[in-house]
Amino acid sequence: MSTSAPASAKKNKTVPHPELDALAERIGEFIQYWGFKRIHGKIWAHLYLSEVPLDATTLVKRLRVSKALVSFSIHDLLEYNVIREVARGRGRTVLFEANPDLTGIILNVLKLRERKMLTRITAAADHLGATAEGSLREMKVSPKKLGDMRELMNSAETVLDFVIGSGAESRDLFDGLKMMMPSAAD
Structure with missing residues (x-):
């Protein structure tokens, strides 16, 4: 029994396309940043630009990478609902x-990743703040600057919680920002 992909997923899977490869590479650099x-x-670039859904084997051939790398990456992208x-x-x-969407x-991503990062930063700053003042001086850490940093983290958490917790309002905020940006056609 064959396990090959449907004909619609087989189109153009092994033909090199340097222009598509270059764009996917630039998007990869941006995402890595x-x-x-x-x-x-x-x-993501290959899936987003494709006229038809693609399978992992097609992505392996298009990207010329291992099946394991594509498999792990697909799992990550599914977790964040990117694909x-x-x-x-x-x-x-x-x-x-x-x-x-x-x-x-x-x-x-803000909810699943950035919120967790901010929580860990705040916890580490709180842990350092709980250190005896003498130890802070020994480390040459300014208690005032540490307090300022903790306030900044609290503010960042508040803003992030507002954005990700606002539901439809968050979408309206992002859509409003997109509308304010000049389009390529202008």
Whole structure:
């Protein structure tokens, strides 16, 4: 029994496309800047730009990377809801597409990743603040600057909680910002 992908997923999977590769690479660099892996951006770019959903084997061939790397990366992208499973082909073939809700993706990443980071930073600053003042002086840490840093983290947490906790208002905020940006057509 064959486990090959449906014909729609087989199109253009092995033909090199340097222009597409270059764009996917730039998107990978951008995504890497924001703390994800370059491969995440490259996979997302291929899925987002594809006219049809793609399977992991097609991504392996297009990106010329290992099946394990694509598999782990797909798992990560699914966790953040950046991509989604849309169909199952013959055998164990699973087809994926990019989540078209970019605002939702951003809000989800803020909630799942950035919020946790801020919590860990705040906890570490609180832990340092609980250190005896003599120890802080020995470390040459300014209690005032540490207090300022903790206030900054509290403010950042408050703003982030507002953005990710506002539901529809968050989407309105992002959509409003997008509308304020000049378009390429202008």
